[in-house]
Amino acid sequence: MRTGQQLIKEARSRVEELDPAEVKDVLDHASGNGSAESAPVILDVREQQEYEQGHLPGAVHVPRGHLETRIENAVPDRSQRVIAYCSTQNRSALAAQTMQELGYEDVEVMTGGFTLWRDRGYPFETPRKLTDEQKERYSRHLLIPEVGIDGQQKLLDAKVLLVGAGGLGSPSALYLAAAGVGTLGIVDDDVVDLTNLQRQVIHNSERVGEPKVESARKTIEALNPDVEVVAHQTRVNADNVLDLVRGYDVIVDGADNFPTRYLLNDAAVRERKPVVHASILGFDGQLTVFVPYEGPCYRCLYPQPPPADLAPSCGANGVLGVLPGIMGLLQANETIKLIIGRGEPLVGRLLLFEALSTQFTELKVRRDAEGCPVCGDGVDLAETEFEDYEALCAAAG
C-alpha cells in the first residue's frame, strides 16, 4: 500500500514543473503581445476560500475536488497548454495527473504554488467578494465557468438602459434584474394599461394607471434588492438622448416606433455604446446587436424607414403575447454576453423568428463604411446635429 506522500511524489514525477519566475514570464509575454490564443490557461485548483484571498491574474478557478466534473467546461480544448497551481505544489500535481488521465496533453505545475509566488512579490488579484446572500442568490451562475465570480461581478457593476418597459422591455428587465445587473435604467413615459397585461409581464392588474417605470421598479425591487432601478419617465428625444445613453454600458432597444430607434442608434454610435435591438409584429420578430464600428448600425441595415402602410404598429395589428417574451429574453441573453465578454454576440447577424412555424433564420448584415450617414468612414458625429426624426419618418409615410 502506498502512502499519500508516495502518491504525490509519483504524481510530481510525471508532470513538468515550472518555477514561478517562468510562469511570470509567460504571463508578462501573454499580456504584452495581446494574443489570447498563445496564452496558456493558469489553473487555480485550491479551495474557494483560498482563491478569494488572492490568486494569479486571470487564473481560472476549479477546485481540485470538482476537477473531474468541471474542467471540461473550464478548459474544453485538451491540447491547450495549462499551468496548474495550488498553495504549494501537491494538490496541483495530483490535479495535473488527473488531467493527463482525462487526455489533457500539455499540463504543467508551478513549483511552490501561490505561497512562493506571493513571497516573491509577484502580482496577484484579490477578487471582490460577494456577500453570503449573493453567493447563494447567484450560485447557479457561479457554477458556470463562463460566468463565475468574475462574470457575476461584471454583471453587478454593469449599467444597462432599457428603452421601453413594454412587451420587449418587461422580460428583459425581469431576467437582467434576476441575473444581478447592478443598475437598470428604464425609459418610458407611458402608464400601465389593461391591454398591456397580455404580454408586459413586469406589470400587473393592480398597477393599471401607474407609470410603467414605477411599476417596473416595484417588481424589480421585490425580485432583487441588488439592482438599482433608475426610472426615466420620459420619451427619448433629441434633447435627452445623449445624456441617457452616456450613463450606461449597454442599450436594450425595445422601442415601438422608428423615430426613437433611429435617434437611439445615432446617439449610441456617437457615444460608442452597443445596442441590443429587437422588433416584433404579429408572429414575427427580428433581433441583432449593433456594436459601433465593429459591425453595422441600424442605418446600415435600414437606411430609410418604410412608409406607414408597410410599418404597422403592434397596437394596430396585434402581437402574439409570448413573442415579445421570446425576443426580449434573446435580448437579455445578448446583453449578458456583452457584459461578461463571453460567447459570440449577434453582431453583423440578423436573426428572424417566426412563431407560427417556429423557424429561426439568420441573415448577414454588413457595415456600410462607404454610404452610412452615421457610422460611415469620415463621418464626424460630434459635428452633426441630430435630424428631426419625426419628420423623416412622417415624410416616408
Place this chain on the structure above:
Amino acid sequence: MPMVKIPPVLRPSVGGKNEVDIDGSTVGEVLNGLAERYPDTGDQLLSSEGELNRYVNVYVNDEDVRVQNGLETEVGQTDTVVILPAMAGGV
C-alpha cells in the same frame, strides 16, 4: 423553384401565405414574377423605375442582394429569397 419568404406586412397581399414559390433565375425576375401573381406586392417592393425600394432589404439565402448584383443577383432553383422591410414594434 426558388422559395420567397413573405414578411408579415405583405402577407395580406399574397393571401396570407408566409412563403410562396416563384420561378425566376434572378432576384428581379423573381420579384417581378411575385408582382405579376400578386399585384399588390409590386408597388411595395419596386419603385416606378423598377428599382428595389430602399426601405426593403432582399436576401438570397442569407446574403443581402445589395452587396451582390442587386436585382441581377442570380437565384438558384433551391435558393430562398427573403424579403425584409424594417419593423418598429416593441410594445
